Amino acid sequence: MKNKQQKEIIRAIYHKEVANFFESIGLLETLQRGEIHCDVCGEQITLENFKASAKKSGKFLFCCDKEFCVQKLASKLKEVEI
Amino acid sequence: MLDPTTFISYVSEYGVWALVVGAVAIIYYLVRVVLDEDRSAAWRARIYRVLYRVSGRSEAEKKYIANDVSSRINLARRNMPFSQEYLPHSINVLWVESGHGEASSINDNEMLIRLDPAELEEKNIVLLSDALVKKTSLAGIRHIINEPLELSMDLNLVKNLLKEIGDRRVLDWFFRNEYQPVLNQSEARREWNGKIVEIDERGLFTRLLLVELDKYSKRIMGKPSSPNMFNEISRLIEFLYKIATKGYGQDVPLECISRNIKIGVILVGETSKLLREGIDPYLDAFTYSLR
Numbered sequence: 001m002k003n004k005q006q007k008e009i010i011r012a013i014y015h016k017e018v019a020n021f022f023e024s025i026g027l028l029e030t031l032q033r034g035e036i037h038c039d040v041c042g043e044q045i046t047l048e049n050f051k052a053s054a055k056k057s058g059k060f061l062f063c064c065d066k067e068f069c070v071q072k073l074a075s076k077l078k079e080v081e082i
Numbered sequence: 083m084l085d086p087t088t089f090i091s092y093v094s095e096y097g098v099w100a101l102v103v104g105a106v107a108i109i110y111y112l113v114r115v116v117l118d119e120d121r122s123a124a125w126r127a128r129i130y131r132v133l134y135r136v137s138g139r140s141e142a143e144k145k146y147i148a149n150d151v152s153s154r155i156n157l158a159r160r161n162m163p164f165s166q167e168y169l170p171h172s173i174n175v176l177w178v179e180s181g182h183g184e185a186s187s188i189n190d191n192e193m194l195i196r197l198d199p200a201e202l203e204e205k206n207i208v209l210l211s212d213a214l215v216k217k218t219s220l221a222g223i224r225h226i227i228n229e230p231l232e233l234s235m236d237l238n239l240v241k242n243l244l245k246e247i248g249d250r251r252v253l254d255w256f257f258r259n260e261y262q263p264v265l266n267q268s269e270a271r272r273e274w275n276g277k278i279v280e281i282d283e284r285g286l287f288t289r290l291l292l293v294e295l296d297k298y299s300k301r302i303m304g305k306p307s308s309p310n311m312f313n314e315i316s317r318l319i320e321f322l323y324k325i326a327t328k329g330y331g332q333d334v335p336l337e338c339i340s341r342n343i344k345i346g347v348i349l350v351g352e353t354s355k356l357l358r359e360g361i362d363p364y365l366d367a368f369t370y371s372l373r
Contacts, residue, residue, distance in 0.1 A: 007171060007172040007173060007174040008171040008172065008173055008174065008214060008217060008218050009174050009176055010173055010174070010175055010176070010193075010195065010210060010213055010214065010217070011175075011176050011177070011178050011188075011192065011193075011194050011195075012147075012148070012175050012176070012177055012178065012194070012195050012196070012197045012210075013177075013178050013194055013195065013196040013197070014140065014143075014144055014177055014178075014197065015196060015197060015198055015199055016140055017178075018196060021178060021194075025188075050196055051195070051196050052193055052194060052195045052196060053193070053194045054191065054192065054193045054194065055188050055189065055190050055191070055192060056190065056191065057190065058190065067259055067260050067263060067264070068263070068264070068267075070195075070209070070212075071212075071233075071264065073193065074193060074212075074213065074216045075229070077191050077193060
């Protein structure tokens, strides 16, 4: 089959399964208590404004749906790789 | 693609032979689609979109989004120059399974992105193009260059990728929500972006700058980063910017020589010189530069 080159896998969270995602990583109750904040701008993360997550040294980072925050979260990951 | 009325006129003129040729053409097209992973993903996306519209089921929506985004980005990427070597890799969207123990399957430094409903597909395409560019391009030099330059190159790579997709809604969303707001935040970003845009508009971004940066990253692999490395890259960009913005009759440097970058340019374009003296002066200049 054509284009069988190695592809970059990007994992995505379905918009209706955000609560399930937080439950699967054991943080749904923390989220519901309002204790999770955007690691870039500090805004409280909710099921509605959650946009991306990343794991850094075994700890989860989260960011809200501001474009700037998603960009910054990606940069934070880059800093780890250096 | 043949329109139905033309095809009917062929059938009425050539009878059964027109039908045979039509059937062969359709079979050929279907075989091409089946053998091409990205084209078949585009067809799967169309089928799942219909299923989603009819049934409203989440599974159909997930398959539509994953197939649509990946096929559009991958097909666009293939149309860009040097796409196999220097541009972002092909993408494959995998949904996070939200079962217990999922946390252990997420790797360090891996980014998970929440995608929006199918109705906001342009936003999903921009978001994943962005993630793909950041993850797979400019490898080996991201830790050397500064943030404004890195962002400018990323934005222009994403812009080129989205232009190839050819959907104006996607480009509109990108310019309104990402490109302009990101540039508005700092003068340094606007300055670097202006240079990259000029270089890009003269066709020197993906064809020359990215090619040279890729070679550069291989040359410095294993060496600790230093301010001199960023200076080398910024000098290369300045050099290309001057060539890209060169006016008629204006003299600009035609060599960029530093420790790890050695480029010479020969401008071939003066018709009068070509008619008067042939290509010999250019060949002489080429030989001289090689020495």
